[in-house]
Amino acid sequence: PPPPTTHPARAPAGAAAPSRQAPANGPALTVSTTPYYWDVPCDHAFLVDRSPKNVPKPPPQQDAVGWATPLNAVSANRQMTVLTVQGTGPETVVLEDLHVRVVDSGPALDWNQYVMGNGCGGQVDVTAFDVSLDLGTPLATPIGGQRDFPYSVSESDPEVFHVNAHTSGQNVSWYLELEWSSGGRHGTTRVDDHGKPFRTSASKDSSYYAYPLGSDAWEFVEGE
Template identity: 35%
Template structure:
């Protein structure tokens, strides 16, 4: 009989243990009892948008103003006046959107739509009307926030979408608001295409929704020249 060395027996024992271990793992995998670590791929950075916009939202025209808390004031000095945090821009205000290409190629602005975030009762306060400005915007629209589904409507002398923009040829869109019964929080969503790419640019007030209120619940103070808001509007 051929002698079996001790080392051979140990190797054979290890081989049998390895085979048994593999068989056990296979059974557990089939039964779903062993979790296999799968490392997710790192997230890919989102492609840079070929279009950017600068948004201004301020009642710079005498058709609008701000509603501020009513503390019984009979007059308020306008020079150096800083509206409180609770102030809300009133119906008739304008959102100015300047859109420009960023990638050295043309971008087509296909459309823009209004997204209402929520509608609240109009606040009771003081309506401080803004002074008048003389600048005439190049393309302007209106939006009726009283509607269940507000939409942008081009003014008669403004051609409607689409528009073409690039780095050297921006567009400026002026949106005049109207609301008669509520305080409405809303955003604009601007759809664009560039070659085979497409996307949507969300336009709001520095990351927060625009807030536009009716003035039906407010007492108006009239602007006396450029110096003082007074309760006597005669």
């Protein structure tokens, strides 16, 4: 006999919805997460508990998860995360608020810092929600012209949010909760790193390893 079905079948993406409401037993929205995002490679660094000879060369941004996961790498000092939020049907889903939840906070990691790029200019201002993980209760605060919540999405009208989390002295495990409503339905969707909390830690000092263009090895750069 066929195995029992434990989840309701979903229509393929883009299929016409027969009704104006999302299925009562299904999510009203989906969230696609990019845990590590940078416009230029100098904007991101990782802490890794390994010597330079045991750390592969820096990846392009789209391959960051595959690089960081086997190394147990942790974002150094700041972490830009991108959320793409989309409704599952034609009806409007109102995104009421974005909450920051801290799972654990402790002393900064005493690991080597590896910068993903070398020789860039200063940081680029970005439209985002800023999260100071050093606060007792971190908030997602709009910066750079970002409009605050609420927002509205549907299947044909997604929204993209940048979240810039940072710490100057802690090692923080955290995730986000997106509060939403659609018609008479209300819910909260957890946003994290593929089932695990995001992790962001301050670096022990400003020294780091860089991988210059044309090089085949990490080079140590003394901090100020």
